[in-house]
Amino acid sequence: MDLVTELFKGSRLALARAITAVESEYDTASAIMKAIYPKTGRAQILGITGAPGAGKSTLTDKLVKHYLKAGKKIGIIAVDPTSPFSGGAILGDRIRMNDLTLDPNVFIRSMGTRGSLGGLSRKTSDVAKLMDAFGMDLIIIETVGVGQSEVDIVKSADTTLVVLVPGLGDDIQAIKAGILEIGDVFAINKADRDGCDKLNVEIEMMLDLDGRPRTWRPPINRTVASRDEGVDELIESLDAHFAHLVQTGELETRRQARTRDEILGMLEEQIGRFVSRVIVPSESFTKGLKEVEARTNDPYSLVNSLVANIFPKNL
Ligand SMILES: Nc1nc2c(ncn2[C@@H]2O[C@H](COP(=O)(O)OP(=O)(O)OP(=O)(O)O)[C@@H](O)[C@H]2O)c(=O)[nH]1
Ligand SMILES: [Mg+2]
Incomplete structure (x- = not known):
């Protein structure tokens, strides 16, 4: 990526642009973060x-x-x-x-x-x-x-x-x-x-x-x-x-904990996005919701079955 190459070369403008990309959640943000991470x-x-x-x-x-x-x-x-x-x-x-x-x-x-x-x-x-x-x-x-x-x-x-x-x-x-x-x-x-x-x-x-x-x-x-x-x-x-x-050695411990928290946070974010973009608009969700409202199903069973569809093996 050009921007990242420039950033590594010491361009303040590139740094400013990369920050804007992250701050404004541009599509390029994750590619930038990936490239700079090492x-x-x-x-x-x-x-x-x-x-x-x-x-x-x-x-x-x-x-x-x-x-x-x-x-x-x-x-x-x-x-x-x-x-x-x-x-x-x-x-x-x-x-x-x-x-x-x-x-x-x-x-x-x-x-x-x-x-x-x-x-x-x-x-x-x-x-x-x-x-x-x-x-x-x-x-x-x-x-x-x-x-x-x-x-x-x-x-x-x-x-x-x-x-x-x-x-x-x-x-x-x-x-x-x-x-x-x-x-x-x-x-x-x-x-x-x-x-x-x-x-x-x-x-x-x-x-x-x-x-x-x-x-x-x-x-x-x-x-x-x-x-x-x-x-x-x-x-x-x-x-x-x-x-x-x-x-x-606490520096390492703190940084490891931080990395772990970050990954967990990102994971939850992505799963959350998946839920709102894919699950919520799905037919099984709409149908299940109606059943719960009619008391022919309950929220617990509905959630379990929705989750079982996404993660068939482990949950
Ligand atoms: N008397 C006195 N005033 C101080 C001292 N340090 C800072 N000030 C004054 O306190 C005011 C606030 O200072 P800032 O450095 O902007 O405080 P801040 O915590 O960054 O403020 P925010 O970012 O708005 O929360 C300024 O008018 C400073 O000049 C000090 O040690 N003694
Ligand atoms: Mg301040």
Whole structure:
């Protein structure tokens, strides 16, 4: 494929087009994903999540500048599950990284909701793969808001950074959403405000209460992203977490689990499509439905017989 050849040669335009193809579900998308797949698996993936306005983008901007100095190439995916915009429409406004868009070693893409959130997390992960195959060393996925959608999206990360802000009330922003559980590293950003100690204690307590066996205690860092304070220490924590993943073999375990989940998700999607495109319009379905309505058949028997027709051997 021409587009993929160009992408491998380092064409940013080809990368942008490939991302659009995946995002817009063009017919070419699966051929592109297939062609790039062998070149994936190299990049390190960092997920950044937390409450809206917590300073995720400001922090990302500072982190990226640091990693650029270390010679890395970086892809940034700014995901906004609440926004209908995508494809760069909210760039600049939302992500506060304007000067980075000009850097040849940085590629920024924003994505919004088009279609289902489940679809969004798969697409995010596919876009990360495209950036990986393009040759990015580090891919940062920033997700706005708090909720299950973020949790799903950051599942494709190796390391997840949860950004919290002091003084937003005592139900710590994240707990409800289960975001605390996915944090490998915490940043208390806007540490120039009151309430850092309290929030710190709350996070520590939550980590203590959570009875899971741990080989990694998530460190809690304080940052003032807007003044570039505490960012070096945060980077040390992030690097330490990645080193931990490598040393313990957990990186492989996480990535294997991710691949498995992806395959299962795709399988369910395809089967779901088959059901709506082939089964639902079929005569046996229409006829069976009428029988169930007339109470001459029941839903359980109907489903069993429909399934037995699709998978005659094993179900
Ligand atoms: N006082 C203070 N303000 C900060 C700090 N970090 C970021 N801000 C400001 O907080 C506002 C939101 O920052 P963003 O980086 O856009 O936050 P975000 O989490 O990416 O926001 P969304 O993507 O909209 O959820 C901006 O006005 C920043 O300048 C900080 O450490 N202290
Ligand atoms: Mg942001």
